[in-house]
Amino acid sequence: MKSFLQKLGKSLLIPIVALPIAGLLLRLTAEDMLDIPLYQAAGVILAQMDALIAIGIAMGLAKTKDKGIPALTGFLSIIVLKEGLGIINSDLDMSVFGGVMAGLLAAYIYNKFKDAKLPSMFAFFSGEKFPITMIIFTMIPVSGLMALIWPYAEAGINAFSQTLVGLGAFGVFIFGFLNRFLLPFGLHHVLNTYAYFGLGEYETASGEVVTGEITRFLSGDPTAGYFIGGFFITMLFGIPAIALAITKAAKRKKQETKTLMSSGAATSFVTGITEPIEFTFLFTSPLLYFLHSIYTGLAGAVLYLLHIRHGFSWGAGVIDYVVNLNLSDGGLLIIPVGLAFFALYYFTFYFIIVKKDIPLIGREEEVDFDQEAGEEEKELKLSHSNHEYMAKKILQYIGGKDNVTTNDHCMTRLRLELKDTSIVDMEKIKQTGAHGVIKIDKHNIQIIIGSEATTVKKELDKFLGE
Secondary structure: OHHHHHHHHHHOOOHHHHHHHHHHHHHHOOOOOOOOHHHHHHHHHHHOHHHHHHHHHHHHHOOOOOOHHHHHHHHHHHHHHHHHHHHHOOOOOOHHHHHHHHHHHHHHHHHHHOOOOOOHHHHHHOHHHHHHHHHHHHHHHHHHHHHHHHHHHHHHHHHHHOOOHHHHHHHHHHHHHHHHHOHHHOOHHHHHHHHHHOOOEEEOOOOOEEEOHHHHHHOOOOOOOOOOOOHHHHHHHHHHHHHHHHHHHOOOOHHHHHHHHHHHHHHHHHHOOOHHHHOOOOOOOHHHHHHHHHHHHHHHHHHHHOOOEOOOOOOOOHHHHHHOHHHOEOHHHHHHHHHHHHHHHHHHHHHHHHHOOOOOOOOOOOOOHHHHOOHHHHHOOOOOOOHHHHHHHHHHHOOOHHHEEEEEEOOOEEEEEEOOHHHOOHHHHHHOOOOEEEEOOOOEEEEEOOOOHHHHHHHHHHHHHO
């Protein structure tokens, strides 16, 4: 499970690259800022976050070197799911959870059917193309099932959120905690919708009755802003502190880690969009994400107890903090409280990451295979041309196809990920004509073939597909 969660987290690193620039462009070109309507097109990236997640997971978990068809499978998975939900109930939105589920199903379907063989008349649809067909057949009933289940989950969260109002600081804590904790399940927007636009009532000077924390705060309600003010702590101080902790804890790829963390921290600070940082540790370390949820709730509760209230119109970034400061009570005190939370976030995250050796970006256990292959390997030749027989015997000596997770290669080597490398007979493999066997760890080995590695790999693929 730990290995699976690490792979799941790593699969999100590519799609989240698009989020910082999208968030910054969307906020800076908004009507109340630079007012450049065309650049608001960047907002579609944030609106399609579930699709990005589905594609990223499908690519990351697919057991193949070519990620094109897995990406297409992930895309088909999420669009069929969303369309199916929309047909039954246009108000349903599974958000992030829909993307995660669609991506996982797409990866499973691809890995299960990528080697499928069909009758000759359907040969065009067989092999790696078959998952494209299967994912469509799979997601139609899945969308129908989720259309029945999801409304109950949303109704439960909505009913619960209405009970938080009378709980004071504890209610604010629960709201902040669930705002983060429910994000991976796609249910946070149900909680947010009620709090932002349905919580409480306020009659304006013109006699209009408005509801919701955001609407009431912007309309001058002196009792609004307690449920949402704590997000300024998280977005302006907490997320940048997490980014700094991950950067400082990096053991390798330090510049790459620093670049990604810096852009994610800036996005949170300016726009209040936190996902570029959260998705880097959400699946890799559920413990850290749970702690982040606790701190978010705690930040809101502390502001409530200090009688500090603040609000936003777009997101809890620095722009909204400054623009709406005149409507707040004790808004400037958010800065010293935020600095205290920055320290709390930074030291606890850094300590846990290092103490538990959590393999976040910059700390992954990686082996640079290419550095192990010298130039002389390119000149190596097999002493025979019986590639099919060689592949058959190699498969036998590595424990059979049930022991093989992935079969890859470089110019001169087979690169195999196995369930267990302890059962590999290295001497027998060498007797097939291989020039050497390197056992990387308990799951990875390399078999040095020479210039004919590609041919042997193709023959091995045939046996694996049978």
